[in-house]
Amino acid sequence: MEPEIEEHITRFLGMLDTAFRRRGEAEGLPERFREAVRGTPRHRFVHRFRADRDGPVGDFDAEPQRHLAAVYSDRVQIHVGADDAALESTNSQPSYVLWLLHRLGLEAGHRVIEIGSGSGWLAAVMGRLVGDGSVVGVEILGDLARRSQADLAALGIANVAIVEGDGAVGNDAGAPYDRAVIMAAVWDLPTALFDQVAEGGRLLLPIALAGGGGRDCHVAVLRREDGRFRALEAVPGAVVRFVGPGQERGAERRRLGELPFWPGIGATPALYRTLSLGARDPARFGAAAYAFRLFLGQTEPGFAVFDDGEGEELSASPFGLVDTAARSVAICRPGMLLGYGSPEAPRRLDAAYRRWTALGMPGPAAFELEVVRTEQAPRPGPGLWVEKRGVSALVWRLAGAAPPPRVGRQKAVRDRPRPAGPETGIRPPGP
Structure with a gap:
């Protein structure tokens, strides 16, 4: 199968390159990402899955040739258990998560934690990107954690470890981390992340929107500064929901x-x-x-x-x-x-x-966002709103609005959501 696999990997890299260009990266998929993806064959981390939420179950181990095209597509894959029930974990849309990692600024020597590591494929890619650094993935689903650790060992990837446990408590043993990644929509930032991300470190965090059903969110890249997180940039997205105490609040739509x-x-x-x-x-x-x-x-x-x-x-x-x-x-x-x-x-x-x-009908990019511990949240004021969610609070500050500008009611919306992406996995929402 080796020539056939190579053909699929080459096609896959072409998809990723095209997707990066469509997202404004003039040079396409960076060469270091290309090498990391090529060195981390995706089919080595895929076993039982669905390409669509209601689609048939695919078993790659039983019929590898039949499923190669689906594995090497720019689509989400939903992990499936032995009983054919979907697990609360996915292989997210590859081009989008890799583009987000590109925004995160992974560098050689970085210590990285991924909360909810799923199949382990993304952790393995990050392991290639950080070189002599290290990656630890925390996965709450025991069978998935053990299987992904076995897949990493089979590829000889020694700088990545998968820990079975609750991502809400992170992993103290490897802290502090230069980079942290969560690929699930979080309502209330777990307090462990405030302690385990190094000062100046960055956190990739999907922030669940109120009423978004737990999936619709801002996917933000945040920098830890003085014990709080300040957003460097954010894009709309949709991901699986982060589960745990306090995470269900604000998520459901009302009938x-x-x-x-x-x-x-x-x-x-x-x-x-x-x-x-x-x-x-x-x-x-x-x-x-x-x-x-x-x-x-x-x-x-x-x-x-x-x-x-x-x-x-x-x-x-x-x-x-x-x-x-x-x-x-x-x-x-x-x-x-x-x-x-x-x-x-x-x-x-x-x-x-x-x-x-x-205020000029401001959209999300018109606000500066900070994620802070609730007890550190400032008092609301002109151009400043505080959304307390539990142990964490979102602080929204209207850029340049002190005092708020006097703008006519017919001014156009300052910014609009990005156009729709594929109807799979972590993606931009509909227009």
Whole structure:
């Protein structure tokens, strides 16, 4: 099979090169990444998997030739157990995770920790990139951890180790780390990461969005400075959910029919008016709503994304505010604002919309983000919002907004989410 494998690897590297160029890397896939990927054959880390969440189970060990094309594709692979049930782990979209690693700035000699190492393939690639450095992966699924360690040993990769354990506690034995990687959407940053990442070190962190179902997130590269993390850059993405105590908060979308007071107020809207956000155009609604939804999530404790039961992407889902005490709901849909029950929630949403437009309708790139311990969070102020999530808090600071600028309501959105990527794995969300 060696000539056939070489053919697939060459094709795979071409896919990665094209994807890097599409993401703005003029030189394509860096040569050191090309060498690391070539030296870490992906098929050596793939066993039982699905190429699609509802697709058939593939068994590479039983039929390697049949599955080579799927293994060497730029698509996610979902790990499957012996009972054919999907595991809470994936091989993420290769071009995207490698592009993120490129942003992370891995260098020879770095000590790296990966939380949720899955198959071990990405840890192995990082092992090649850091040379005489070291990589430790922490994987909570015991069978997966043992299998990936065996795959690494079979390839003779000695500077990578997989530890079976809860990623929320990290791995004290190898700390402090120059780089840390989490490839799952985190709601509340585990406190161990504040202690185990070296000063000046970087953390690749998908930050779960409120109401995003646990998957939709900002994927941020953060630098540890004075015991806190400051975002150097962030892009929208979608990844599997990080599991553990406190991680479920804020993740789920709300069903209107499950609100205890909905039967008494949901028959007819008490308020209906047009809303310029999206102007009834679902495509435009996705771009502008992403920015406004982020602002509501930062500033309004009653924020919610609603589930109509139709499986919409986050970018197309209705969202708004719920005020249980006032028995009031406000819902944003393309081109309209709907209010149910008392006027309290629509009033608050309208006020938030006016604040947002007065600030110039800022999108995510207009904010400077810090992740801090909750007890270190500053007091909110003009142009500064604090989102307390548990042991950690997100501090959103509007760039250059002290005091906030006075901008007309019709100013265009400052930045828009990136266009949609493949419908697999860790990826940019829909427009």
